[in-house]
């Protein structure tokens with residue numbers, strides 16, 4: 001497997017002496033382009049192999065930490081300028097975030113890389129979440145995990161550190177990655193499509209059989225019109241195909257009410273605009 005670690009200069013700002021606010025003089029418009037996103041390190045390594053990955057990236061992380069905590073003084077135009085670097089780690093997928101932040105693998109009870117929610121809690125509350133995890137706290141938790149200062153049982157200790165089980169290695173920005181965002185949204189739309197086909201707004205609490213038949217109808221239509229084969233679990237490719245005008249048109253053929261069809265088209269239109 002190949003793992004690439006790259007860097008982009010996202011923006012440059014200048015703060016004049018005595019001024020409160022900095023002025024941004026450069027902002028990268030294509031941060032993902034290969035012209036601007038330069039590889040710092042290309043390695044042949046399995047990204048889940050924590051030991052090898054940390055050994056290869058170790059020097060890079062050390063240098064980055066040194067840069068974070070110091071200033072570079074350069075003479076530009078005859079005047080010494082003090083330059084500071086701010087790093088933001090982005091573009092990691094969930095697996096890599098877990099790896100970098102020392103969290104248990106994705107099968108863990110501690111399901112979320114952004115908060116302390118467990119699987120059971122998350123299944124009861126899928127909406128109200130806020131980002132509470134941070135790199136510094138993960139580091140503190142690792143110390144608790146390593147030293148077990150309160151002499152707790154393995155179970156108690158694991159609950160205290162909320163699934164931190166390795167030393168956090170590099171700071172990542174706690175955000176949702178684009179892939180999982182797409183998957184989450186498409187999962188929701190897939191449910192909405194079924195409900196609209198069955199006109200659930202007119203008769204709440206449908207039976208399990210009814211729901212199953214709506215789903216079968218939706219699957220059949222998507223297969224016929226979009227060449228989309230039903231999946232056990234939403235994935236990125238399915239999500240990208242489902243979240244299109246074409247797909248919503250296919251679904252609308254099965255929605256009896258004109259008003260609901262328009263609403264569905266508008267909803268997808270808004271989503272695509274937002275994206």
Ligand SMILES: [Zn+2]
Nearest residue numbers: 112115117129
């Ligand atoms: Zn969460």
